[in-house]
Amino acid sequence: MGTIKTTNIEPIADNGTVTLGSSGDTFTVPSGVTVAGAMANTPAFSANAITGTFTGSVNTFWKATFNNELYDTNSAYDASNSRFTVPSGQAGKYHFETAFSSFESTANNNISKWYVAFYKNGSLELFVTTGGGDLVGNERTNVLSTTLNLSVADYIEVYLRVNTSGTASYNVGHTYNRFSGHRLIGV
Numbered sequence: 001m002g003t004i005k006t007t008n009i010e011p012i013a014d015n016g017t018v019t020l021g022s023s024g025d026t027f028t029v030p031s032g033v034t035v036a037g038a039m040a041n042t043p044a045f046s047a048n049a050i051t052g053t054f055t056g057s058v059n060t061f062w063k064a065t066f067n068n069e070l071y072d073t074n075s076a077y078d079a080s081n082s083r084f085t086v087p088s089g090q091a092g093k094y095h096f097e098t099a100f101s102s103f104e105s106t107a108n109n110n111i112s113k114w115y116v117a118f119y120k121n122g123s124l125e126l127f128v129t130t131g132g133g134d135l136v137g138n139e140r141t142n143v144l145s146t147t148l149n150l151s152v153a154d155y156i157e158v159y160l161r162v163n164t165s166g167t168a169s170y171n172v173g174h175t176y177n178r179f180s181g182h183r184l185i186g187v
Helices: none
Strands: 044-048 068-072 083-085 094-102 111-120 123-132 140-150 155-164 170-182
Touching: 068 140, 094 111, 094 155, 111 140, 123 140, 140 155
Parallel strands: none
Antiparallel strands: 044 068, 044 170, 083 155, 094 140, 094 170, 111 123, 111 155
16 A cells, blocks of 8 residues: 555545545554544643642532643633633533542541532532541542533532531642543544
């Protein structure tokens, strides 16, 4: 098979089809090449919290703050509101993940559960719980990931909750945490 080198491939008619390769062929995209358009896994973002610790009331959901953008391909993540919003023309299925570490700082807090949740457009969409108990100084990893079908202007936020019957004395680490997401292709 020969090699075709060109800067632009267009069908003969505006509504034509261009077929590249056939079943079993492999296309290699070298490093340094940017994939754009419908085949790009964008928008994509990742953020963490770099100052302070997460704080909030016990026995109720409160919004987590991820105020440091690590990357944001389409300027769709608002670090001042810790919110990802689907940009114009980018509706589709999105994968999101969040993770943070937490621990009790004093004994006898009776922390029964930690919750981590995704909120969609201001409403609870999905959550997961991790166990509690009298685990002073024992660090927990709290992780949640999901795929959501989103429309333009839908927004996603992370909320946390600590259930306890005792006095709340807990820390949510600001060093090892993330809130990330990207649009999926091919689904």
